[in-house]
Amino acid sequence: MASITIIDIAKMCGVGVTTVSRAINNHPDISEETKAMIMKVIKENHYVPNNSARNLKRSASKTIAVLIKGITNPFFNRMIKVFDKEIQRKKYSFILQRVDDNQDEIEVAIELEKEKRLKGIVFLGGNFSHAKDKLEQLTVPFVLSTIGMTPGYEPHEYSTVSVDDFKESYKMVDYLCKLGHRKIAIITASMADVSIGRLRYEGYKQALEDNGLELNEKLVGRMKENIESYSMENGYVVTKELLESGEDFTALFAVSDSLAVGACKAIFESGKSVPEDYSVAGFDGLDITFYYNPSITTIRQPVEEIAEETIKVLYDLINKKITHAHKVFPAELIVRKSTIEPSR
């Protein structure tokens, strides 16, 4: 069925185009009766005025997809907002596609690419360790956002925008060591993780070594795989286990802020306090670290800048200005009330 125009509606109603326009736009110079008649015809014919929401106008074939693993992770919320704004500014359409923890994001991307004739893809979250030939089936440009490492690929085969997870994690643990902590626990990803969880863990190990401290495997807490990763609940459960293990520690570094919040809760429930009994530090720079009681020491990622740069790199790839890019943003250590010198 061909699209109905305002001219068709005017004809059907036996009025001029201006009158139809007045009806649509609630113009005062039209009788209620005429207006009602016109709106009835509009509705019956499923006519959608062309002038509504002009700023939303987009070409259906110009679509960017953002694939996100962990949609309940508040870290991504602000990024999504920036993606949406930047993509809209370029008059592209924006699809936000959630990927389940057990789904393969490349397969989802390939399917979406086929259906929606995508121009580009942003991958957000997840580990991103895929068979190389599967990745090669993706024919549109893509950028990994806040994911800095994909083992098995050459740097020229993909693009990333992120912080240096190793270096920033090192910065935090080094700070805890310099405060005087000698027994520093960590909550990090499972051994199988090959992405940010691994990098932040490597930063922890290196900082311990450079401060003359030995790694104590009993103080390495691993997120539970049956609980949402990087969540408050995961931090809560893992910290409970650490506390019950009887292995003493004076500081705890959680590789995400949500994990850190869960860790604090577990400590309070055990009758201990933060920071007097245990210093707790997070990573990401979520708002809640400011609002929590006590406020939580963290590494603040420049999320808005990362999101903006992600879209910039993606469009540079789409327009063939570049073949690949790896942009690394500095993050900031924010010292708050959850970390002090050890009391024992």
Added chain:
Amino acid sequence: MASITIIDIAKMCGVGVTTVSRAINNHPDISEETKAMIMKVIKENHYVPNNSARNLKRSASKTIAVLIKGITNPFFNRMIKVFDKEIQRKKYSFILQRVDDNQDEIEVAIELEKEKRLKGIVFLGGNFSHAKDKLEQLTVPFVLSTIGMTPGYEPHEYSTVSVDDFKESYKMVDYLCKLGHRKIAIITASMADVSIGRLRYEGYKQALEDNGLELNEKLVGRMKENIESYSMENGYVVTKELLESGEDFTALFAVSDSLAVGACKAIFESGKSVPEDYSVAGFDGLDITFYYNPSITTIRQPVEEIAEETIKVLYDLINKKITHAHKVFPAELIVRKSTIEPSR
């Protein structure tokens, strides 16, 4: 260009379809050489295997849009997850469309409907007070989720799935009154609000009245319009003003949990404590109310059930099983450590 099939690829490669399939699926019974050759042809011809991500298969014309005002509101995260799951289960495609605070969601919906040939729409968040004839331009079924009131419409003109915001708010304030509080402040929406903020405020007023307490306008804090609504920051700023006003109160009811978290932070910063100096209560049942220190008394909305029912109502509308529906779920008062009897 017609779509390339696995048969075309097999012909180009001079092999059987089974061999192509083996190459795609990493089957062991194929030589690395043959596989590499086939994957090269696949890539050059932009062939996308049909069998990848079978569970994602959807008809392009069967699309549901979820329009969301306030995408950074964590309350919506879990709902989006359920929407996505339920819509995928029905083999429909799912578009998540963010609506700016200053955008008209109906205009956005009309535009989307035109572009994407939608089958149905879910509206999430916002006030939803629109001119009636604009709403009539929407020709596909829609459901308001967690929005229970649209002034100016007849109940048969729209569908809703929500809690009873008036009643649940009343429940919370009545609980605070019964604890012995006589001076109960509230943080709520602006005077102009005609939706959930208004309903929760009306519940507050009624509970005060039924407990023989007079409404003190000086204890009514209104969210700032230049700060994200229902956010921690808004709760923080408004509570600071309440504390600095010098008007005494012993309990504070914030109409969202995020507002309540911000309120606690403002109280701590003023050198006072929760709950000893001020009892604080929220609304929604976010996870953070459990993890906060102290844990926060709240009204828990059954978000998963509301989200599931929203999709059920939407499909009943699409399939013309019903003409409209208003489903109201009970919410639960969760008493935690942030509320105690007043000390003064």
